[in-house]
Amino acid sequence: MRFDQRPPEPFADAVGFLLTWNGRRIAHQFSAALAPLDLRPQHFGVLNLIAAKPGSTQQELVDGSMIDASTMVAVVDELEARGLAERRVHPTDRRKRSVHLTDAGQETLARAREAANRTAEETLAPLDEGERETLKALLRKL
Amino acid sequence: MRFDQRPPEPFADAVGFLLTWNGRRIAHQFSAALAPLDLRPQHFGVLNLIAAKPGSTQQELVDGSMIDASTMVAVVDELEARGLAERRVHPTDRRKRSVHLTDAGQETLARAREAANRTAEETLAPLDEGERETLKALLRKL
């Protein structure tokens, strides 16, 4: 899908289309903003979840995200392979793994958050502060 | 991706996330609404383009949509195989194909438009008329 052109006119009138199109466009830009850090949106989301609750089990990460169990394994695998997170044995249940951030993971998360904020700022530039709040409120209502 | 649950709280505060999530959710519902007619959103879009300009070449359909040329071949193939559209020889350029709707295509398009409107109505139910206009205006600005 190309985002370098305006959406074709016949469609630009439908709210649903506008939402879908803008949603994809923003997801795409967000993804591009994380690329220099070698992260995809999923990694960013999971890093945030771990930071919010260190020692989460993978099941908890699945519940807190919209990623299914087998994909979560792959995401945590990648984070672990790159030294951003680590699996530890769970204190009371040997089936479970407690997932924690490493120091490198903390740093990478901080930089990713900066990148995310910068992109959000760029994307929302056409809207002033009040308009952003209005948009957020409307989207929450949906 | 599951849309049967609310988005996880830590993310629900970011406008970008809300846009992406709602965009996907709506695309998903739209897709589901077209499924009984055995159409995917792409088919619907292309049917609309043909209806707007009967006899369009596939290149014109590509330019008017966000679908690339090889995918367009597949979409038109499917429409043609199901008797909704047909390729005719182009009057002046034998490389080109003029794509037209059949009567069945017209009817299916009409029913698809109804389904699309119905779904849009359901999805946007939480918003009153003024709010919908505001949302549309904000999304156009982005």
Place this chain on the structure above:
DNA sequence: TATTGTTATACTCTATAACTATA
């Protein structure tokens, strides 16, 4: 029996590149 994590696999969707026939 049920759950956690895992693996292997299949499936969807789309883009890329190469080909043909025409211009």
Place this chain on the structure above:
DNA sequence: TATAGTTATAGAGTATAACAATA
């Protein structure tokens, strides 16, 4: 040489189902 349409193929991304270890 360039363009319209086509085909074959490869890639990303995700979901499904089956499995081992543990509860």
